[in-house]
Amino acid sequence: MIGYFSAEQIRSAEEATGDLLERGVLMGRAAHAVAEVVAAELRSRSGGCYGRSVGVLTGAGDNGGDALYAAALLRRRGVRVEAVLLGGDRTHAAGLESFRRSGGRVVESFSAGIDLVIDGIVGLSGKGSLRPAVAALVESLTAPIVSVDLPSGVDADTGQVNVPAVRAAVTVTFGALRIAHVLAAPQCGRMVLADIGIDAHEPTLRQLTDAEVAHLWPVPGPSDDKYSQGVVGIVAGSARYPGAGVLCSGAAVAATSGMVRYAGTAGPQVLSQYPEVIATEEPEDAGKVQAWVIGPGAGTEDTGVRRLRYVLDTDVPVLIDADGLTLLARHRELVVGRSAPTLLTPHAGEFARITGTELGADRVEAVRGLAAELGVTVLLKGRATLIASPDGDVLVNDAGSSWAATAGAGDVLSGVAGSLLASGIPAPLAAAAAARVHALAAIAASAGSVSKTAGGAPIGASALVRAVSPTLRVLLSGKTRDDAAPAGWEDGRR
Numbered sequence: 084m085i086g087y088f089s090a091e092q093i094r095s096a097e098e099a100t101g102d103l104l105e106r107g108v109l110m111g112r113a114a115h116a117v118a119e120v121v122a123a124e125l126r127s128r129s130g131g132c133y134g135r136s137v138g139v140l141t142g143a144g145d146n147g148g149d150a151l152y153a154a155a156l157l158r159r160r161g162v163r164v165e166a167v168l169l170g171g172d173r174t175h176a177a178g179l180e181s182f183r184r185s186g187g188r189v190v191e192s193f194s195a196g197i198d199l200v201i202d203g204i205v206g207l208s209g210k211g212s213l214r215p216a217v218a219a220l221v222e223s224l225t226a227p228i229v230s231v232d233l234p235s236g237v238d239a240d241t242g243q244v245n246v247p248a249v250r251a252a253v254t255v256t257f258g259a260l261r262i263a264h265v266l267a268a269p270q271c272g273r274m275v276l277a278d279i280g281i282d283a284h285e286p287t288l289r290q291l292t293d294a295e296v297a298h299l300w301p302v303p304g305p306s307d308d309k310y311s312q313g314v315v316g317i318v319a320g321s322a323r324y325p326g327a328g329v330l331c332s333g334a335a336v337a338a339t340s341g342m343v344r345y346a347g348t349a350g351p352q353v354l355s356q357y358p359e360v361i362a363t364e365e366p367e368d369a370g371k372v373q374a375w376v377i378g379p380g381a382g383t384e385d386t387g388v389r390r391l392r393y394v395l396d397t398d399v400p401v402l403i404d405a406d407g408l409t410l411l412a413r414h415r416e417l418v419v420g421r422s423a424p425t426l427l428t429p430h431a432g433e434f435a436r437i438t439g440t441e442l443g444a445d446r447v448e449a450v451r452g453l454a455a456e457l458g459v460t461v462l463l464k465g466r467a468t469l470i471a472s473p474d475g476d477v478l479v480n481d482a483g484s485s486w487a488a489t490a491g492a493g494d495v496l497s498g499v500a501g502s503l504l505a506s507g508i509p510a511p512l513a514a515a516a517a518a519r520v521h522a523l524a525a526i527a528a529s530a531g532s533v534s535k536t537a538g539g540a541p542i543g544a545s546a547l548v549r550a551v552s553p554t555l556r557v558l559l560s561g562k563t564r565d566d567a568a569p570a571g572w573e574d575g576r577r
């Protein structure tokens with residue numbers, strides 16, 4: 084698991100070191116880490132440190148202190164350093180003294196030809212938009228930026244990116260990752276986590292590693308057959324939107340072995356692409372399943388409500404997406420009190436439809452609130468997907484690219500997650516593992532190869548379905564018996 088912590092949790096962990104915090108030892112370690120990263124960036128971008136010039140932006144707090152001490156260390160390596168003190172007289176006094184003693188210059192604005200900028204404007208205590216004068220300066224920067232702790236202008240706890248905010252090439256943080264590092268990952272650039280000797284426990288958000296996803300992904304054993312691995316039923320697609328049924332069923336076929344049943348009016352289209360699917364028109368006639376997916380392109384008329392009521396009356400896990408969520412917004416009572424797991428997979432618009440209010444800046448609190456209120460697992464889609472359990476636990480996945488922002492990609496996610504639910508994986512883990520594989524498949528489909536991690540071209544959702552199997556082949560090739568299972572998963576399996 085990768086953990087992400089709130090500002091308060093980080094501050095408590097720093098305070099727990101007592102003496103180290105008070106004596107400035109932590110700040111010294113932080114500054115050292117920043118200097119190392121900046122030196123490495125200078126070497127890789129311009130071939131060395133001597134004679135290169137670095138500009139430092141400091142605010143009124145310790146974030147600026149880190150930056151000034153780091154600049155003093157760089158000065159000793161022959162780097163020319165100059166600082167713009169945006170915090171005025173509230174600039175970190177000891178950091179400034181060290182900077183001046185090393186030969187650093189305080190300036191009104193940076194000289195031309197700066198090689199790199201260190202952003203020490205605000206860190207953990209940054210609130211709201213950057214002050215106008217600071218904002219104008221940030222907007223004018225053209226050199227690559229190394230942010231100290233967080234890109235200034237990004238909220239540590241919600242990941243909200245105030246405009247303008249610093250867009251860092253690299254962010255160096257200390258001791259443990261902050262929530263913003265995953266929720267605003269594109270703003271942070273490459274992340275460096277430096278050890279400064281603090282310990283944070285019980286993260287607010289957790290992300291599964293690829294090894295953990297591989298470990299929990301179901302693969303058939305010697306005594307398995309098509310039924311024993313779980314059969315997923317898909318209620319998706321309609322005469323108007325047959326494609327949603329095709330994409331969702333195709334993703335379910337690719338994600339696990341076993342069997343996929345389809346119920347709806349797009350049966351012929353589904354079968355023409357996936358003859359292994361067993362199709363009927365009504366879920367009542369589909370036969371036994373171990374989980375249902377209902378909603379993608381399924382329509383919002385009365386038959387839809389009847390079908391939703393039918394699947395929610397069963398005692399198997401149910402994933403509700405798209406049109407199913409629109410219906411649920413009118414009939415919230417349908418999910419309350421279910422004993423089997425229910426997983427909702429809204430995008431921001433569907434989320435607002437269910438809750439009756441627009442999603443605000445704090446997506447974590449919002450998703451946690453809805454999960455607790457309805458007693459269900461909620462997966463909120465986006466570049467960073469959040470998954471909240473009714474007990475308040477929240478998992479996250481940063482997609483690592485935005486290639487999945489394409490029509491029909493959500494239908495693919497539902498199919499993958501539904502097949503994992505059918506195999507008996509608890510809803511939060513099924514959702515998180517599906518989100519991870521969906522994101523990796525989008526990168527692979529866009530790059531045209533699972534072995535490439537950069538570059539790429541736009542994709543459609545069909546390409547995403549085709550990439551599921553090659554992505555799993557690579558992911559599962561690293562699967563070993565020794566991979567650590569995510570906490571609670573072994574016990575949670577039905």
Ligand SMILES: NC(=O)C1=CN([C@@H]2O[C@H](COP(=O)(O)OP(=O)(O)OC[C@H]3O[C@@H](n4cnc5c(N)ncnc54)[C@H](O)[C@@H]3O)[C@@H](O)[C@H]2O)[C@@H](O)CC1
Pocket residue numbers: 097104109110111113142143144145146147149204205206207208209210211212213214217231232233257
């Ligand atoms: N406490 C510790 O032990 C350590 C703290 N460290 C550094 O200390 C930082 C936190 O320092 P502080 O708590 O002093 O706070 P910051 O340096 O994050 O912010 C300081 C001040 O910036 C101003 N500010 C807030 N929002 C602003 C905005 N939108 N525009 C302009 N100015 C704004 C406020 O006056 C605020 O008090 C961390 O991010 C990290 O870089 C590191 O030195 C590691 C050790």
Ligand SMILES: Nc1ncnc2c1ncn2[C@@H]1O[C@H](COP(=O)(O)OP(=O)(O)O)[C@@H](O)[C@H]1O
Pocket residue numbers: 405430463464465466467468482484485486487488489490491492493494495496521
């Ligand atoms: N900017 C983004 N970056 C990465 N993934 C994204 C982004 N926007 C959306 N996605 C993902 O793409 C999928 C889109 O789903 P959805 O909005 O339901 O689309 P549709 O209804 O067309 O299938 C989700 O899995 C979501 O997490």
Ligand SMILES: [K+]
Pocket residue numbers: 146202203204205206230231232233234235
């Ligand atoms: K910063």
